[in-house]
Amino acid sequence: MKYPALIIDKQKIQENTRYLVNRCGACGISVAAVSKVFCGIPEVAQAMIDGGAVMIADSRMRNLRQLQVLNIPKMLLRIPMKSRADEVVDIVDVSLNSELDTIQALSEAAIRKNKIHNIIIMTDLGDLREGVWYEYLVDFIGQIIDLKGIHIQGIGTNLTCYGGIIPDEDNLGKLVSLAEQIEATYNIKLEVISGGNSSSLHMVFKNEMPHRVNQLRLGESIVLGLETAFGERIEGTHRDAFTLALEIVELKEKPSAPVGHIGMDAFGQKPVFEDRGKRLRGILAAGRQDLNFNGIIPRDEHIRIIGGSSDHLLVDFTECSRQYHIGDIVEFDLTYGGLLAASTSDYILKIII
Numbered sequence: 001m002k003y004p005a006l007i008i009d010k011q012k013i014q015e016n017t018r019y020l021v022n023r024c025g026a027c028g029i030s031v032a033a034v035s036k037v038f039c040g041i042p043e044v045a046q047a048m049i050d051g052g053a054v055m056i057a058d059s060r061m062r063n064l065r066q067l068q069v070l071n072i073p074k075m076l077l078r079i080p081m082k083s084r085a086d087e088v089v090d091i092v093d094v095s096l097n098s099e100l101d102t103i104q105a106l107s108e109a110a111i112r113k114n115k116i117h118n119i120i121i122m123t124d125l126g127d128l129r130e131g132v133w134y135e136y137l138v139d140f141i142g143q144i145i146d147l148k149g150i151h152i153q154g155i156g157t158n159l160t161c162y163g164g165i166i167p168d169e170d171n172l173g174k175l176v177s178l179a180e181q182i183e184a185t186y187n188i189k190l191e192v193i194s195g196g197n198s199s200s201l202h203m204v205f206k207n208e209m210p211h212r213v214n215q216l217r218l219g220e221s222i223v224l225g226l227e228t229a230f231g232e233r234i235e236g237t238h239r240d241a242f243t244l245a246l247e248i249v250e251l252k253e254k255p256s257a258p259v260g261h262i263g264m265d266a267f268g269q270k271p272v273f274e275d276r277g278k279r280l281r282g283i284l285a286a287g288r289q290d291l292n293f294n295g296i297i298p299r300d301e302h303i304r305i306i307g308g309s310s311d312h313l314l315v316d317f318t319e320c321s322r323q324y325h326i327g328d329i330v331e332f333d334l335t336y337g338g339l340l341a342a343s344t345s346d347y348i349l350k351i352i353i
Ligand SMILES: *Cc1c(COP(=O)(O)O)cnc(C)c1O
Pocket: 034, 036, 059, 077, 078, 096, 158, 196, 197, 198, 199, 217, 218, 219, 220, 221, 228
């Protein structure tokens, strides 16, 4: 085994998916499993399919392209670029949309290719990221209803992403009533009401999800076993499907405050230090080029992260009961941001077990 490594446990991903698919299924909700945080590695996405996900969703065309090997419907999560309409129609079965110009481009591309492209219209219920502002949604649908080559599969929303707005019976109730207004106005049936991401799960758990919400797009809850409205652990899921493993390359007793006149560190900041006396300090072989230091949590709770630079992570082993040696591996849990950084780093080996 080589390090630094991100170790991905497929069995745990599958079990997490299975648990959430069952909980959602009990409320009539199907799960689109989101693969963007691990850059759409097909083998890991396959574990989500084995766990019962009916669709794989990703934000990046590059990831979706490599997911082509999987025989399951695919969703583009990010609002598509108009310039990529052709590719979107080629590669994904359904895309989330909010712009008339882009939807027209998708329609034209689909007509050229003799295809029907599915779209879900996103509505902004207050979080202020993507979507047609909810007051204009019904009119917006009127502008696209007659376009050929596309099929309006339904409407959706995304919350707790920019504005931190928590899904509740008010905003998701509004989503359902908008769907009903659209159906009555245009005499159509919306098949999908996509009620958000992992932050909507608390409503499933409390059995408060408005009837007719029938899809959730779940990423963090599957990969990290966390719900994201309140940041709580989800009982019955694994928190440790992903492990960051780093090797110790130096281990020495040193003072905790530098010696000499303090100027700037490698990142142009003037550092400040607390003098804690002599400490057992270690260097792990990974740095800020690979990691988000704020997003990694040592599994040995006695290890303290001191800081680091581009290629070195400094940790304090003084309080540890276990004896560490040069060449030992230190394991970390990851936050969502930590996992994102580790996944995208080309320097961190991805090992699937
Ligand atoms: C990333 C993303 C999701 C998944 O969010 P999680 O919090 O990881 O469950 C769902 N929908 C959209 C539009 C996204 O961009």
